[in-house]
Amino acid sequence: MDANRQFAHDTFQKAHSDVRRLKAKLPEDSIDGIVAEILNRIKSRNATNNTLINAPSAQQIERLAYALISDDDQEGARIIQNLREDGASLEAVYLSYLAGAARLLGEWWTDDHVSFVEVTVGTSRIYSIIRGLSHLFTPRGPVEVKSAVFAAVPGETHVLGVRMASDIFRKEGWDIDLKVGKSHDELVDALSASETPIIGLSAAGRHSAADLAKLVLALRINNPNARIFVSGNIAHAADDIVSLMDVDAVATDIPAARQFIEKAWLKGHHA
Template identity: 40%
Template sequence: MAKTSMNEEYFDRSAYDNANRQMQLVKQGLPQDAVSVLAREVVRRLAFRMPRSEAPDTLPNPSEIELLCAALLSADEKAADKFIQAARRDGVKASAISSGYVAGAARKLGEMWDADRISFVDVTLACGKLYSIIRGLRHVLAPTFTAGREVRPALFALVPGETHTLGIEIATDHFRRDGWEVDMLVGLDHDMLISKADQRHYQAIVLVANSDRMMQPLTRLSLALRITQPLAHIIVAGSILDHHPDILHLVGAEAAMPDIETAAATLRELLGPAAI
């Protein structure tokens, strides 16, 4: 995994760059209404990462949030990065970066969007930067997202709106018979699926979709899980793979699971033999 130093802490440059690329592809490859839904998903998931035990004097004040939002809306692609770097240099803890600065900026951006103080283009640009920062800091921020959760090897989740359940049921049964401790979630709407997944810390999450119309809900689900499960590997499975050769980059996934015969090998390659 490529890492470079960011304020004496590990910064995952590869995850940061991949998130940037994903957001560019999303804006280029999906219609504007779909991009708007995805931008609101990022804002919502980040905005409600509220502080749990931070002392008030460690959290940013309104003027600092305004400055971060200005950096996110700036034409300078690195302005927001530099702002967060400066906060880390000043000794701001990772938990305060997540629940204070990032969450505060997401809430402020949402308010500005709802009040028509910023445009659709502005908010998608700012959301993309916030998302990339979170991905880059995923190793540092992960404990603030997954503290207290039981670790499980894998989750098989049917993308909300998908009605073909037989494939995911067969795959889950196949893995369980092979000794894997895997969970399965089917028939849930988007928010309920995220809520259920949040109860555990998964090493890998397999998202199953079949029809072409599932691209938007698949991408939305992947974005949300990238925020709530920052260290999980995302894998795409199902016949949707046949329709989109660049699906992994658009969804932001690490791997594809095209058939049951190679599925176990795909997971072992990502997680290692100790996962079962």
């Protein structure tokens, strides 16, 4: 097995750096929610793993959890890479090892066995490892109808822009599923289950940055193949934060959004 093809180190390093810088830019009271979101999303994948694929031992999970909060940024990634080289399936790594480590870190946090800072470090590394493996997930089949989901960030009240964009794209022949007024969990569930891999997220300003970041992180965990772009005034008002959110593009106007989703659709359709 070619380890370099099995684990995208550049993607891992960028995701790890961006998540740490992102957390530093967000309000302190929002970091709790983002850390919990990563833990809960990954733990929920473990709860659905009824087949216990290549089920690791408690000792293996504990070793991985400690590695993820160690002083070595690479230790957890090396363990995962070695597991892959030894033949562990992608599903086992994702559903058993990483999800099991997330569950254990959550328990340690609750029991005060580890600090919040350590859990923050661990969740950042888990997320980054997932991003390093994301290119290996099998894409869903190509969608025959040109389609995308446009959604307003939870709590956003300025939705006229995304409604207008939806109307414009519909007139151009796109099947646009518009979602506004949804809670975070409702939106994550709906977008993760959507057949189209193209997701446009709209936010009106810097005040929505934490909610947008939380949403993007959840979608990256639940739907690694999604092509995500951000639009709305936040693209101007908080470009320094949005640039760290692991999105595929930032559309500052309709032509930019059109260019992105046309390319994303063609790429998925002809993959």
